[in-house]
Amino acid sequence: MRGVVYDGNDYQVIDDLTVKEPGPGEVTVRIEAAGLCHSDLSVISGTIPFPTPVVLGHEGAGVVEAVGPSVTSVKEGDHVVLSTLGNCGSCEHCDAGRPTMCRSTFGSRPQPFTWRGEPAYSFANASVFSERTVVKANQAVPIPKDVPFAAASLVGCGVLTGVGAVLQRARVPAGASVLVIGVGGIGLNVIQGAALAGASRIVAVDTNPRKAEIARQFGATDFVASTEAVRDVAKRGVDFAFECVGQVKLIRAAIDLLDWGGTCVMLGVPESTAEASFNVASMYLDKGVLGCRYGSSQPQRDVRRYVDLYRRGRLKLDELVSASYPLADMKTAVHDLEAGELAARAVLTF
Numbered sequence: 001m002r003g004v005v006y007d008g009n010d011y012q013v014i015d016d017l018t019v020k021e022p023g024p025g026e027v028t029v030r031i032e033a034a035g036l037c038h039s040d041l042s043v044i045s046g047t048i049p050f051p052t053p054v055v056l057g058h059e060g061a062g063v064v065e066a067v068g069p070s071v072t073s074v075k076e077g078d079h080v081v082l083s084t085l086g087n088c089g090s091c092e093h094c095d096a097g098r099p100t101m102c103r104s105t106f107g108s109r110p111q112p113f114t115w116r117g118e119p120a121y122s123f124a125n126a127s128v129f130s131e132r133t134v135v136k137a138n139q140a141v142p143i144p145k146d147v148p149f150a151a152a153s154l155v156g157c158g159v160l161t162g163v164g165a166v167l168q169r170a171r172v173p174a175g176a177s178v179l180v181i182g183v184g185g186i187g188l189n190v191i192q193g194a195a196l197a198g199a200s201r202i203v204a205v206d207t208n209p210r211k212a213e214i215a216r217q218f219g220a221t222d223f224v225a226s227t228e229a230v231r232d233v234a235k236r237g238v239d240f241a242f243e244c245v246g247q248v249k250l251i252r253a254a255i256d257l258l259d260w261g262g263t264c265v266m267l268g269v270p271e272s273t274a275e276a277s278f279n280v281a282s283m284y285l286d287k288g289v290l291g292c293r294y295g296s297s298q299p300q301r302d303v304r305r306y307v308d309l310y311r312r313g314r315l316k317l318d319e320l321v322s323a324s325y326p327l328a329d330m331k332t333a334v335h336d337l338e339a340g341e342l343a344a345r346a347v348l349t350f
């Protein structure tokens, strides 16, 4: 079957990939659509170190094709959004509704694929840039069949991460002021999450002027081209600042732009050795900095919730799909994303 493999030097669309049969508690999903998140590019650039060969992609939706022994949560033919967690379900964090903190979800590194005689890793336990993937059954969250796959695929990372960061991690209250740095797939979902939360002011920052229109469409009240211009529209600073690019200088800017009592949420992922700094005295005014993994989400609950909001017209998913590309045109999609030509996400179709 076809898939996108990164071998440590370059990535390529190949057609000699195989995936194992689902074992106990696992399912095979035929992928119908997959979003191109910056984290996939970060594996290729080395920003996110990952063993190779690895099958890329972690934001996808498709159809359950086969279930392994003992799987009861989904059945053949179900439409599903894939989550990247595959948490154990029985540790103290799973028990407390914090699956992103389940120790078994990080560094487990499954190798369900074979490529040219060698086992190949699954990226983020998902590998959705492949015609088929095998995941834990609790990673396949069923959705109604009338939801288009392209829209559904983006829930798997961008929406869970961005909207979740606002509602679950920061718990932005109605009336708060919000700053969003970086208007990509993640930033747009922070913007629409903040709008859902009832934020009074949503200032979006992106160096790409093409992002202004879509930022406003998703709920931004202001758009500026650099963090230096934020105080022109938010004199006192903001209650919440979300860094959605992955640069330490922008994390610093986000902290410097907090109003008294403000909170910075770091969503972007810089290189794994990056260190950031802040002025300690400035933090004295009840300010805080939060990390955030995958929107601190509970995929089984949140995928259903967000898809429901979408069907009621309260969450934008179709508008997140800026362009669709057949899997074979992966390199064109990457080029268009890196060249800043896309307002929101590139979606690969199968």
Ligand SMILES: NC(=O)c1ccc[n+]([C@@H]2O[C@H](COP(=O)([O-])OP(=O)(O)OC[C@H]3O[C@@H](n4cnc5c(N)ncnc54)[C@H](O)[C@@H]3O)[C@@H](O)[C@H]2O)c1
Binding pocket: 036, 037, 038, 039, 042, 157, 158, 161, 181, 182, 183, 184, 185, 186, 187, 205, 206, 207, 208, 211, 226, 244, 245, 246, 247, 250, 266, 267, 268, 269, 270, 292, 293, 294, 295, 337, 340, 344
């Ligand atoms: N914390 C998590 O769980 C999680 C999940 C998914 C993605 N991420 C990370 O979030 C980040 C964003 O991902 P994405 O898919 O939205 O990327 P993207 O490529 O779609 O968007 C990035 C945006 O940042 C803008 N930008 C670049 N430099 C800028 C600057 N100096 N100032 C303002 N804007 C700037 C770009 O123009 C673009 O619009 C990445 O680092 C990704 O790895 C984190």
Ligand SMILES: [Zn+2]
Binding pocket: 037, 038, 039, 040, 058, 059, 157, 158
């Ligand atoms: Zn992602």
Ligand SMILES: [Zn+2]
Binding pocket: 087, 088, 089, 090, 091, 092, 093, 094, 095, 102, 103, 104
């Ligand atoms: Zn667990």
